[in-house]
Amino acid sequence: MERRSQQIELNPNNKQSTLMSQHAGYARVAFNFGLSSFKVGLDNDEWRTYVDIKREFNAVKHDAFDWCKELSQNASKNAIHNLGDAVTRWKKGQNSFPVYKKRSDKISYQADNGTGTVEVHKNRINLPKIGWVRMREELRYKGRISKVVVSKRNNRWCVSILIDCDISNFNYQPPLFDNKAPMGIDVGINTLATCSNGDTYDNPRPLRRYERKLARANRALSRKIKGSQNWQKAKAVLSGVHDRIACIREDAHHQASIRIVRKASAIGIETLNISGLLKNRKLAKALSDSALSRFLTMLKYKADRRGIPITEADQFFASSKICSNCGHKKKDLGLSDRQYHCSECGLDIDRDLNAAINLCPA
Numbered sequence: 001m002e003r004r005s006q007q008i009e010l011n012p013n014n015k016q017s018t019l020m021s022q023h024a025g026y027a028r029v030a031f032n033f034g035l036s037s038f039k040v041g042l043d044n045d046e047w048r049t050y051v052d053i054k055r056e057f058n059a060v061k062h063d064a065f066d067w068c069k070e071l072s073q074n075a076s077k078n079a080i081h082n083l084g085d086a087v088t089r090w091k092k093g094q095n096s097f098p099v100y101k102k103r104s105d106k107i108s109y110q111a112d113n114g115t116g117t118v119e120v121h122k123n124r125i126n127l128p129k130i131g132w133v134r135m136r137e138e139l140r141y142k143g144r145i146s147k148v149v150v151s152k153r154n155n156r157w158c159v160s161i162l163i164d165c166d167i168s169n170f171n172y173q174p175p176l177f178d179n180k181a182p183m184g185i186d187v188g189i190n191t192l193a194t195c196s197n198g199d200t201y202d203n204p205r206p207l208r209r210y211e212r213k214l215a216r217a218n219r220a221l222s223r224k225i226k227g228s229q230n231w232q233k234a235k236a237v238l239s240g241v242h243d244r245i246a247c248i249r250e251d252a253h254h255q256a257s258i259r260i261v262r263k264a265s266a267i268g269i270e271t272l273n274i275s276g277l278l279k280n281r282k283l284a285k286a287l288s289d290s291a292l293s294r295f296l297t298m299l300k301y302k303a304d305r306r307g308i309p310i311t312e313a314d315q316f317f318a319s320s321k322i323c324s325n326c327g328h329k330k331k332d333l334g335l336s337d338r339q340y341h342c343s344e345c346g347l348d349i350d351r352d353l354n355a356a357i358n359l360c361p362a
Contacts, residue, residue, distance in 0.1 A: 320333060
């Protein structure tokens, strides 16, 4: 039994959209109430657990927030549970102290009341107090639904569903290729991935493509009075540009990673020190636009699900400088040299392809 998650865009009507916004607001109010109560307890040398905070909130919620009677109480209960998790992680030193949620922050709430309390049928989901809401696609996995989080992203409602499913008999890998072989992957800025079999996957560089549009949207927002209706409209436009950039990048990563794992029997990748590379001011922007670390993370979990072994080369392994034919190491290879020429055996090959061959597991 393993857990799988899937995020699906919702297609609610106006009434359902309003109810989801109200539930998200209710969750925010409950979280902030609980955080205030916890801070008061700390001032009085009293450690209040989420059970104590939930009991206190339930005692006053109908008087202090009478509008919550028409809403699902799962939103407030789960928000206080999340506060308890945040406080526990803070106590262990895993994150900083929780802060109050704002209206302008991420809009979301947890809708379930425990495992198996939310029903999904084909391309519809039954949310408490909201009813059946249409989804843009069907749920990919089958099993018991353990967690459901409804969120709003760029004026679009989405639902994230966590499923406890049995994947022992699930066929993740369609029989598209019979001649699978070990494959080395070299990632880069101009080309997202270069494979040792000669396949290349382009890097869309969406930030570079939308840079002028992003600058115009930022200037338009800066000229508006903060909090005004026109400011809200300009902010929505800016958010849309950012969302478009993120979606293009994510789609390219998914498309490239799934094609690679369907062709490979074993994968060899390089170990990148992204934080160190970002200190280079000439490459930082392009590296951030490429999001190579996220691409390698996708490649790892997709390969792991299919039982494909992944070999990570040492961080200081000079895959680009070593000749893939004779093993001679070239010391004077700069970033501008896109072609590798070996002075020992005379091999003339693309720099990235040479690195990919060197990374290929035996």
